Amino acid sequence: MRQHILLIEDEPNIVEAITFILLRDGWQVDAHSDGATAMVAIRDTKPDAIILDVMLPNKSGFDILGELRADPKTSDLPVMILTARGQTKDRERAMDLGADAFMTKPFSNSEVLEGIHALVGHK
Amino acid sequence: MAQQNLSGTRVRERRVQKGLKQAELAQAVGISPSYLNLIEHNRRRIAGKLLVDIAQVLGIEPELLSQGADARLLMDLRDAAAAMDTASANVQRAEELAGKFPGWARVISGQHRKIDELDRRVAGLMDRFARDPFLFETLHEILSTVTGIRSAASLLAEPDDLNEVWRKRFSDNLASDSQRLSQAGTALSKYLEQDIEKQAAGFSPQEEFNQALVDHGFAFPEIETGTHSVETILEDAFGRLSPSAKIIALAYLKRYLEDAKKLPFETLANLVGNHGPSPAILSKYAKVPSATLLRRLVALPLDSQGIDVGLVTCDGTGTTLIRGLPVGFIAPRPQSACFDWPLYTAMRQPFTAIEREITLDVLPWAPQVPQQSRGFVAFAWCETVGQAGFDTPAQYESTMVVVRQRHG
Numbered sequence: 445m446r447q448h449i450l451l452i453e454d455e456p457n458i459v460e461a462i463t464f465i466l467l468r469d470g471w472q473v474d475a476h477s478d479g480a481t482a483m484v485a486i487r488d489t490k491p492d493a494i495i496l497d498v499m500l501p502n503k504s505g506f507d508i509l510g511e512l513r514a515d516p517k518t519s520d521l522p523v524m525i526l527t528a529r530g531q532t533k534d535r536e537r538a539m540d541l542g543a544d545a546f547m548t549k550p551f552s553n554s555e556v557l558e559g560i561h562a563l564v565g566h567k
Numbered sequence: 568m569a570q571q572n573l574s575g576t577r578v579r580e581r582r583v584q585k586g587l588k589q590a591e592l593a594q595a596v597g598i599s600p601s602y603l604n605l606i607e608h609n610r611r612r613i614a615g616k617l618l619v620d621i622a623q624v625l626g627i628e629p630e631l632l633s634q635g636a637d638a639r640l641l642m643d644l645r646d647a648a649a650a651m652d653t654a655s656a657n658v659q660r661a662e663e664l665a666g667k668f669p670g671w672a673r674v675i676s677g678q679h680r681k682i683d684e685l686d687r688r689v690a691g692l693m694d695r696f697a698r699d700p701f702l703f704e705t706l707h708e709i710l711s712t713v714t715g716i717r718s719a720a721s722l723l724a725e726p727d728d729l730n731e732v733w734r735k736r737f738s739d740n741l742a743s744d745s746q747r748l749s750q751a752g753t754a755l756s757k758y759l760e761q762d763i764e765k766q767a768a769g770f771s772p773q774e775e776f777n778q779a780l781v782d783h784g785f786a787f788p789e790i791e792t793g794t795h796s797v798e799t800i801l802e803d804a805f806g807r808l809s810p811s812a813k814i815i816a817l818a819y820l821k822r823y824l825e826d827a828k829k830l831p832f833e834t835l836a837n838l839v840g841n842h843g844p845s846p847a848i849l850s851k852y853a854k855v856p857s858a859t860l861l862r863r864l865v866a867l868p869l870d871s872q873g874i875d876v877g878l879v880t881c882d883g884t885g886t887t888l889i890r891g892l893p894v895g896f897i898a899p900r901p902q903s904a905c906f907d908w909p910l911y912t913a914m915r916q917p918f919t920a921i922e923r924e925i926t927l928d929v930l931p932w933a934p935q936v937p938q939q940s941r942g943f944v945a946f947a948w949c950e951t952v953g954q955a956g957f958d959t960p961a962q963y964e965s966t967m968v969v970v971r972q973r974h975g
Contacts, residue, residue, distance in 0.1 A: 455711050457740040461718030464733060499707060528710035550714040553721050 446472040447564060450491035452482050452508070453526065454500050462495065465553045466560070479503030483511055486518060493564045495556075498527040498534070506541060513542040522563045526551075574618075574632045576666040579607040581625040596620040628792065630836075640665055642875065643676035650679070701758060708751045715744040772811035773888060776819070779805050779812070781891045785865040785878060790820065791827045819889075823866070829855045830863045839867060844876060844970050846946045847922055857920060857948040861966045865891065875971040879910055883963035893971045896925075896943055910967035913947035917963060921947040925969070945969045 449466055453459050454477040466473045476485040479500035486494065494512075498505035505525060512518045524545040525538045538546050545559050582592050593603040596617060606613055613621065613632070622629040644661040665672040719737040722729060729737070783804045789795035795803070797820045805816040830853055842848045844867075846860050853860055865878040875893035882888055909921040925943045947967040955961035 455715060457715035457744055458711065458718065460736060460740060461715065461722065464722065464737075465718075468728070528707045528714075549710045550717050553718050 446470060447492040448472040448474070448489065449493050449495060449560065450486060450489050451475045451495045452479075452485070452500065452505070453477065453495065453497040455497075461553065462556055465557060469557055471560070477501070479505070479508060482508045486512070486521075491521070493522040493524070493560065495524045495526060495560070498525060498529065498538075506537060509538070509541045509543060524559055524563055574613060575606045575608060576669065577632055578603075578613070578621060578625070580669065581627060582607075585625060587624075592621070592624060595624045628788070630788075630832075640669075640672055640676050643679045644672060647675050647679040650682075702755075705751055705755045705758070709748060709755070712744045712748040712751065715740060716748065719744065772809055772815055773886075775808055775812040776805065776815045777888075777890055779808055779816070780819070780889065785891060787820065787823055787866070788832070790824050791832045791866075797821055797824055822862075826855075826859045826862050827866070829859050832866065835863055835867060839864075845944070846968065847920065850920075856950070858950055858964070858966045861946060861948055861968045864968050864970075877969040877971075879908070879967045879969070881910055881914070881965050883914070885911065885914065888964070893943070893969055896969055896971070908967060909945045909947035910965050913949040913967070914963065914965045917949045917951070919949075921945075943969050943971050 449471050451459060451462055451466075451473060453462070453475065456477075459475045459477070463473045463475055474485070474489050474491070476482055477500070480502035482496075482500070482503065496505045496508060500508075505527070509523055509525070512521060512523065519542075522544045523542070524547060525543045526547050526549065527534055527538075528549040535546050545563050547555065547559055582589070589603050589607070590600045593600040596603075597620070598617070618632060619629050622632050625632075641661050644664060648661065664675075719741040722737050723734065723741065787800055787804070790797060790800055797817070800820055801813065801817055805813055808816060835853070838849055838852050842852065844864060846857070846864065849864075850857060850860055855863075862878065864876050867876065877891050877893040877896060878889055879887065879892070880889040909923050912923075913919065913921045923945055925945055945967055947965060949963055949965035951961040952964045953959075953962050
């Protein structure tokens, strides 16, 4: 059975590119663009891993990550954070909140793929 | 003693500059050439009448040999060593370095000060980047569109594996993201251009004068010794300023002269030498108005123990008039102040002395300041200036000095 990735990102062109390369690589992919309803989407789709953008409408990726880690049902879910802010303090904040990987925009397609393999592979 | 050691080096430098032989200087001041040789090699101390006599023959003020002249240099060398985490190995040898290689020491000092200035600018820019919503949004937009372009271009560049439907989608994405990037870049360029014009137009005479004052340093020994008039110094130090800025500079120099008459340099230097730089303590001995005492402290040359003094003043509206901060004291923005400074506390409590310690290590914008240099004490005093009357309301001026505390 194909492993399932939930991509939470509000930039449609980035969603399209990442979705394509993950599908081509054999993953099942769902995408969601709104921060406020992201937790509902996570509970509904039960993904094997999440790619989570920080700057989302209505709720930030950091807030969503915090909620994920606070809920026993999702506390172990692998999460890769995407952000345009590559500052050390953002990376530290993501790691403090329990992110498993951190990727700064602009990233390459191969970096995303390698990141997901590493993330789901070692879990 | 360290300070005296440097005096010997300075005697030698001045003598060579004047083209005097050791024997000639020794004879002129009534000592043997061998004794002068020991002095010049920092093996004998000079003080009192001998110091005055040597200074007279060399044509300089005795203070230039006895104190102050190289104190800033020494402090910079210590700071430079501390900043590079090599303090334990090298800081004790700063005086030796300054004595043996004064030219190289000045290069290190100059570079250290330049780094300090750049740190201030970087801190200001970092702060601006973090707080300016337009910059933040636009850079986020640029990075997002670049990410989309990079992904789409990479997929389109692959020779196979992309059917026509996906090929068309990514081509469309590439076109739309390129357009977004172009718009974001144009908006950013326009914003920065307007900002530069705004800054150029907004450089007030007061800011112009303040920058020149900081560049010159806050001390005007020629006024204090009476060797130059206020008008001469005005042309020497501030001649290139706009007419409006020169009017401000003239008023500043006149007040400097008045302050110097109330508290002459020698008296001030002796008091600080005996009691330290704290205005709270000095005010018990210096019988001058509090604001005068604070303003006079910045005219004092640095001592070699790591004391540095900065001055900030503002008018009753809170507008900054003078702003010169000690090295290492990084304010949140290059031209602004912090609402929490004692300068403003004093404004709310005129004629009340305010003293408070300030530690920079709690400030996120000051990561580059060496840990040893983060302790400061600020003293502030606010009083009325000018003559108030029935038709002239009282005008207030607040003055704050920031003293960098001694460190190991």
